[in-house]
Amino acid sequence: MTKDSRFNSALEKIVQDGTRIADDMRRMLSVDTCFPPGNGYAAFADLMTQLLSPMHFHFQRVSVPDALWQAPDGSAQGERVNLLATLNSGAAENCNLYFHTDTVPAGDGWRFPPLALTEAEGRLYGRGAADMKGTIAAAMAAIRAAQACHLPLRFNPVFLLCTDEEGGLYPGIRYLAEQQQFSGHLLSFNGGAVPRIWAGCFGSLDLRVIVTGRSAHSGDPVEGINAIEAALPLMNALYQLKGQVEQRISAMPSPPHYQGKPLTSLLTLAAVQGGSKGSTIPERFELLINRRYAPEEAFEDVWQELNRCITQAMAESRALHVAVQMIGHLAPVADPYGPHWPRWQAALSRGFGFPAASFRPWGSATSSDMGWVQQAGIQEILLGGLARPDNRIHAADEFTTMADVIALSQSILAYLADDFQPTQGI
Structure with missing residues (x-):
């Protein structure tokens, strides 16, 4: 043969x-x-x-x-x-x-x-x-x-x-x-x-932010700290950062379905969770952030930028505690x-x-x-x-x-x- x-x-x-x-x-x-x-x-x-x-x-x-x-x-x-x-x-x-x-x-x-x-x-x-x-x-x-x-x-x-x-x-x-x-x-x-x-x-980074307040009856909220409301400055700050991030263009050639548009860095507010019922002030609010970063970006810069945004946004918050967890990362x-x-x-x-x-x-x-x-x-x-x-x-x-x-x-x-x-x- x-x-x-x-x-x-x-x-x-x-x-x-x-x-x-x-x-x-x-x-x-x-x-x-x-x-x-x-x-x-x-x-x-x-x-x-x-x-x-x-x-x-x-x-x-x-x-x-x-x-x-x-x-x-x-x-x-x-x-x-x-x-x-x-x-x-x-x-x-x-x-x-x-x-x-x-x-x-x-x-x-x-x-x-x-x-x-x-x-x-x-x-x-x-x-x-x-x-x-x-x-x-x-x-x-x-x-x-x-x-x-x-x-x-x-x-x-x-x-x-x-x-x-x-x-x-x-x-x-x-x-x-x-x-x-x-x-x-x-x-x-x-x-x-x-x-x-x-x-x-691109690389991908998943961060979970956990904002802790204090639960209380929503009809008597004197001692309560609403974790969802405390996180509103963070949501706004991240949305502003999203606009800045997505102006960054990669030199990597884009896929055909982009029709000539360039690949850009991305920031996505991917998931939120907080609260249970209308009569309770929510004590805990969780936010999942996904950040896609180009090979031209250094991981350390991406990580520091996100943490700086979170820290500054929550500086004046009434929240009792803010935790940041990295739960996923691909280079x-x-x-x-x-x-x-x-x-x-x-x-x-x-x-x-x-x-x-x-x-x-x-x-x-x-x-x-x-x-x-x-x-x-x-x-x-x-x-x-x-x-x-x-x-x-x-x-x-x-x-x-x-x-x-x-x-x-x-x-x-x-x-x-x-x-x-x-x-x-x-």
């Missing part, structure tokens, strides 16, 4: 593997790994060990120390188990395939069971179908096809199945990178099914381009059929745990995935399609396969 026929046979194996792909997704989606709280990671690592063992992967479980990830509000619970699964194919270089194993909570509004795979309307529904358990199924199908067709691999694939991308203080990939638990370049599947050259992304990603990108672009062209001329670099104000990987010394990060604008990631009825899973799987196979030449499929 020639190299071309061997490679094409492996691509066809993936097309024929739809039943197995769906079964893998079904089993993965049934394990609840939502964050918060994130207490399903160990069970998911057990499942992935079971699924990957027949392909002769070797496994290492690495847990993030409790002190690093436990948030002040207690929202994170359970052991932070990260699974490294390595297939030694005899290649000289490793390629680390990164997947986050957590999902956002199911939420309301589903027409289908969120923690199950439903095949309907030509789609694959379920929480994590696109973001990103479906990408794990795609990578598994690529390895199965390569082994079935005895296809030599250019890289040893290392699956990094990691915790706490959807939130939290210390993502698993950060700990693995800082502890030098893997080597070689990295391919992240936290992206989309688009012809994109990743130009980076920004600066230009992650490197020498492996041309091969990955060619592989995406082979799998999805993207014309070579359609690839464009752009960044985003959304965030990724890959910033911690860069800070640990790995600059080049490839990006792919299943995300599309309409597949309801983080919303009810999240879905992907079998066509996209197969296309991503073929792209992964092409990238890993030694028989694939970058001129093919362009």
Whole structure:
């Protein structure tokens, strides 16, 4: 069998593997790994060990120390188990395939069971179908096809199945990178099914501000301190700061749907909670702030600006106490381009059929745990995935399609396969 026929046979194996792909997704989606709280990671690592063992992967479980990830509000619970699964194919270089194993909570509004795979309307529904358990199924199908067709691999694939991308203080990939638990370049599947050259992304900082007053009867409020009213100067000050922050323009190229408008820093008053009933002066008011900051901004400056705004706004407040808690942080990603990108672009062209001329670099104000990987010394990060604008990631009825899973799987196979030449499929 020639190299071309061997490679094409492996691509066809993936097309024929739809039943197995769906079964893998079904089993993965049934394990609840939502964050918060994130207490399903160990069970998911057990499942992935079971699924990957027949392909002769070797496994290492690495847990993030409790002190690093436990948030002040207690929202994170359970052991932070990260699974490294390595297939030694005899290649000289490793390629680390990164997947986050957590999902956002199911939420309301589903027409289908969120923690199950439903095949309907030509789609694959379920929480994590696109973001990103479906990408794990795609990578598994690529390895199965390569082994079935005895296809030599250019890289040893290392699956990094990691915790706490959807939130939290210390993502698993950060700990693995800082502890030098893997080597070689990295391919992240936290992206989309688009012809994109990743130009980076913003950092994200979540702060909770807790304002404490004193409860009292609202009909006799003499001794009361209304925490909600005491926080009004803070709300106004943050809204003014929002206007200043969002004038700051990043040099990072913006996504196509921005239609030429630049990416800017962002500040969002994301959630509020306080009070219980009309007859009671509220003693406690909580405000969640999200700050998206560009690679051009230093974290220390962002942190100090927010704290200064809070301190000044509450200086004359009657509140008994004001607490500021950082409950989530993702570092920004600066230009992650490197020498492996041309091969990955060619592989995406082979799998999805993207014309070579359609690839464009752009960044985003959304965030990724890959910033911690860069800070640990790995600059080049490839990006792919299943995300599309309409597949309801983080919303009810999240879905992907079998066509996209197969296309991503073929792209992964092409990238890993030694028989694939970058001129093919362009």
